[in-house]
Amino acid sequence: MPNCRLSSILSVLxxxxxxxxxxxxxxxxxxxxxxxxxxxxxxxxYVYPSHDIRATPGHGRVGWFVMEDYHVFSSANLTDWTDHGVIVTQNKVPWVKPDSYSMWAPDCMYRNGKYYFYFPTTPRDTTISKGFTVGVAVSDKPTGPFVPQPLPIKGVRGIDPNVFIDKDGQAYLYWSQGNIYGAKLKENMLELASEPQALGELPTQGLKEGPYLFERNGTYYLTYPHVASKTERLEYATSTSPLGPFTVKGVIMDESPTGCWTNHHSILAFKNQWYLFYHHNDLSPSFDKNRSIRMDSLFFEPTGAIRKVVPTLRGVGLTDAKQKIQLDRYSRLSSSGASIAFLDTASKFQGWKTVFTGSQGWVQYNGVAFGKQALKTVRLRAQAAAGATLQLRADGAAGPVLAQVTVPKGSQWQEVKAPLTAFKPGTHALVVSSKTNAPVAIDWVRFE
Known part of the structure; x- marks a missing residue:
């Protein structure tokens, strides 16, 4: 069960x-x-994101970013994510301007038995900074409780803090404010140990922000969002030193195809695979100040260059066949006869559905773990006003037919169950196709 240290019954629920x-x-x-x-x-x-909320009268600026607290999420397998609840909130930090709703992009780092959570926001005392500055909250656990320091870090003015500890034990803090800056941190992780310096070898035109630095095979990769045209894309530069000089190398992820103005990211290695975490406005397509975090695999060329990441809906990790498989997060979709839509446009957190409009429609969902023990039935939630027939296969058109499911007529959503005619142990792609010309929508599929 998550540790839901939240402020209201509705939030706990x-x-x-x-x-x-x-x-x-x-x-x-x-x-x-x-x-x-x-x-x-x-x-x-552990993923430490910022938390977008909608502005309401007296709470935040309409049409802008509105953020009042931070959650932390964690996973042991990159498949099942736990929300551990709120770890820092704006009006419980001594130096923060009350109700400023400016708790922007954070970071967290472990050192000497403590977890240090870095976050930018607006100070109540304008003599500290007329804009954003960066504070630290400290905990004995990665999920908190985090105790904010009474004052922000002296000498830091800006947003998007990122912390890196080099192999020799020296810690560095990076942040952005027009340019991207870096400085050494003291052993206590709470104070600068050197004067901030602008990392000036980066592009001079267009906004740069959100620095994230990591090291691989002796090369230091400084990654950052950059507005080269109209919206942010993710780029990177490399160096032989944590503070440069850096050489701009290329693009990690192109601009959003749907016009989401921001992107912000982090990169890590986990169990011999590198991953890119980033965000997009999936759940708020008409308002790009409400974003949602994503993750995809990242690869390096033999030269050390980062291979450009193409965003996916499927993401990474395996889906247990006995869990609800959301086909709308597909790996492949037919060019005609199939589409994705919100279950309820007035309540987008309910997610999406896969809609087949004819017998040419199909959807493929990779990475379904069927296990070793034979499963006997399939259950799915579907809607078909005129009735429909669906076919489920393993591994595409050449794979075995797992089941044929008849969806009865009805305007309401209904759960339909059918026996499996075949079972294939192991991990496979699941392909669901329509065998009738009548429209049919699928919410999820689950094997039992």
């Missing part, structure tokens, strides 16, 4: 009802999340 998301993008579907900072602590991945 939302946390309890949204404990897990199954290996698909976006990772979290019961609230808006953005700016994911992912870390590995004790063989478990």
């Amino acid at each position: 939302a946390c309890l009802l949204g404990v897990a998301a199954q290996a698909q993008n976006p990772l979290i579907t019961n609230q808006f999340t953005a700016d994911p900072s992912a870390r590995v602590f004790n063989d478990r991945v």
